[in-house]
Amino acid sequence: MSFLRAPTVAPILLLCASNLFMTAAWYGHLKLPRLTMPQAIMMGWLIAFVEYCLAVPANRIGYGAYSAAQLKTIQEVITLVIFTGFSFFVLGEAPSWRTLLGFSLIAAGAFFIFQSK
Template identity: 65%
Template sequence: MSTLTGPAILPILLLCASNIFMTLAWYGHLKFTSQPLWIVIFASWGIAFVEYCFAVPANRYGYGVYSAAELKTIQEVITLTVFAAFSVIYLKEALTWNHLIGFAFIAIGAGFIFKGPIGAGH
């Protein structure tokens, strides 16, 4: 397996693709408020199916390389990154200092997940 698709990288790439589709499914319809809700629900459901086609293999391939908690943490950090870009580029919303500080605190929390048990081995 090449470095770009190695066991540690492949789940991250799949989670990136997954999160792009999920962000579209959850928030893409916000620009189509004139469409009936049932139509956007079914459209979002179809997009979410594609998201699952990336998320399930990401977790299947990633588990063992990463713990379940680490996979979830990777997914959440990717979600915030994709959402921040999506909200600025697609929804044309401002990314404020409040958002950046909040995301930074979440990133700090993610760092603790990957650090391992505090005090272990000391």
């Protein structure tokens, strides 16, 4: 399992895990409308702490193997994929064709970040 510590693989896995937590922190409270605003904020902060504990090492491990712009791009594409799944499976919101098209255009833009000069 040494490939999991590779500076090209570990950041991606850590960013996937961190984005699961961040999506839950930002949007999970929408399934709990009975929470007061302070409760929703506190719940989000507690979940986001775990996200941060994963995202910081992801970026520190990956920097050098990837540029900062590439790390941010990886994170954004992962975010879109995880958000789409979360909104469908947890919130019950199927993405429209416009949403999928928009996300696809963002992912297409990410392609250019990884092109050699």
